[in-house]
Amino acid sequence: MKFLDEAKVYIRSGDGGNGCVAFRREKFIEFGGPSGGNGGRGGNVIIEVADGLNTLIDYRYQQHFKAQKGENGSGSDRHGANGKSIVLKVPLGTQIFDEDRETLIHDFTDVGEKFVLSEGGNGGFGNAHFKSSTNRAPRNANPGQPGEERWIWLRLKLIADAGLVGLPNAGKSTFLSKVSAAKPKIADYPFTTLHPQLGVVNADGREFVLADIPGLIEGAHEGTGLGDRFLGHVERCRVLLHLVDATCEHAGKAYKTVRKELDAYGGLLTDKIEIVALNKIDAVEPDELKKQKDRLKRAAKKTPLLMSGATGEGVKEALRALVDVIGEAPVSAKAKSTAEAEPWSA
Template sequence: MKFVDEAFIDIAAGDGGNGCVSFRHEKYKEFGGPDGGDGGRGGHVYALADVNLNTLIDYRYSRRHDAERGEHGKGSDMFGCAGKDITLHMPVGTIITDAETGEVLFELLNPGEVITIAKGGDGGFGNLRFKSAINRAPRQKTPGWKGERRNLKLELKVLADVGLLGMPNAGKSTFIAAVSNARPKIADYPFTTLHPNLGVVRVGPEKSFVVADIPGLIEGASDGAGLGHQFLRHLQRTRLLLHVVDVAPFDEGVDPVAQAKAIVTELKKYDEDLFNKPRWLVLNKLDMVPGDERVAKVKDFVKRYKWKGPVYEISALTREGCEPLIKEIFQFVHKMQKAEHEPEDIDPRFAAEAEPAQPDLSDDPRFSSRD
């Protein structure tokens, strides 16, 4: 299926039904009075966060979505039926923005979450509503209210704990295939990955995290080189970035240090906050380096790159070094998740004691032990 992470749609909630002017006509009832009912409510438009979807392709070719209008009121005190609601299924992580103002309206962050993105109009009043002691035969009615209409931009940002960053053919897809249940396309040519892939890494029972693999960046991506920056948005919600570097490129003239610096430069141009996220250096394809040269090669890379953060040496193809790495990642992600959900510190002036202080009764003769 083609991956689509951006789409524009037009939605319209249903208009309310009109109220009715009617009078009761019945044998032997000369003055039956008003019996015109109200119109029905227009249908709402809902958005549902569906875990079974991972792309917005359904909205690339189906732009217009209208809910049903409410039914008009009728005589004999009959109110109109409400219009049918419609529910738009969207991937978890979808951001809904007003296409005209650019204002972010909603974010679908929780699986199964349902939000109202357009409300249907209320039904109009029939003449039954206007009956009073001095207006016993009202001929007033009101039309139904208009439903909300919006032009929306849908943008998908995948929800993942860890994001893979690197040049094309750095081994990101091989790594995610080695440690998770994802099965991305792997080949020996650049830009094999054309859209983000998500994989669940299981460390143990009920212990897992999600990894996102995005298409590789190259120098000049900010100017549209390669696939440009279009997929970097999918790393904005991650807690940790793994910068995967190929330390044994096929081309003799390629310098891994220069490539790594180019990636970081493009990252900073795109988003300063993304650049400042925790980032670990993962040196991949060490199986292509002779054993007696590995230590020297790694030291030379770190020295010239001037890297002071965590460094991990792996071979995604043989899975060498992958197991310790994913355990470290899980501990880091788990620690961050725990910190995010910890309650804020309570002001000690308002903190209640766990147990009330007990009075000292040792000197009270009523409670002293008898000889």
């Protein structure tokens, strides 16, 4: 299934039905009086979180959604039927924005949560409603109120407990595939990962969800490379695991490049707890590894973990560091409902 995390959708709630002008006409009844029924209420547009969804791809192929119009009233005091509401299913973590893409309308955080985005128009009153002691035969009725229409943006922010960040080709996908049942594409070139990936990790008997996003490069906040829009998927994480490639030219500069992009993005990402790890230590000589470790330590102002996603060296320590921050209660309910995790073993 193709991953899509943003979609523009047109929605319209149903118009209310018109009221009816009618009079009772029966044999031997000289003054039957008004009998026009009221119009039915238009259908609402409802957004609901559905379990099992993890993409907005359905809204790539259908962008227009209209609720049913209320039925008109009719004679013999018959009221019109209400229009059927339309329900749009979205994955957990979806946000609704106005057409300007900045005004947040609603943020979904629970499975089964419902939000009425647009209410249907009220039905018009029939002439029977206007009968009074002074006006026994009203000949007026109300039209139904029109429904609401608008364009909205649906934006998905995956809900995970820990997020992987780093430059392209830093070994993030290899790490995810090693510690979870996820099977991301892995190759020896930058931007192998084009879409965010989720994996369920089982470490020391505790499960949590780990998110892998496409790599960041210098200028990502200005749209360079794949940009920084995927950083929204790690906004909800409690902790970030920052992987730095030990085979790069300068580990300290690589670390600072990513931190600069996190700071430019905002979203309090720079305030999150960060665990720094020097990856691919199996691919460098001991002398070079010591230099890179010292450079990274000076840049990050903390001692980095040493690990290799390919051989598994140091992976267990990195997972334990993540678990210590996440604690007993993961923020993501998907830890149980996504794919079943397999315990990691060295």
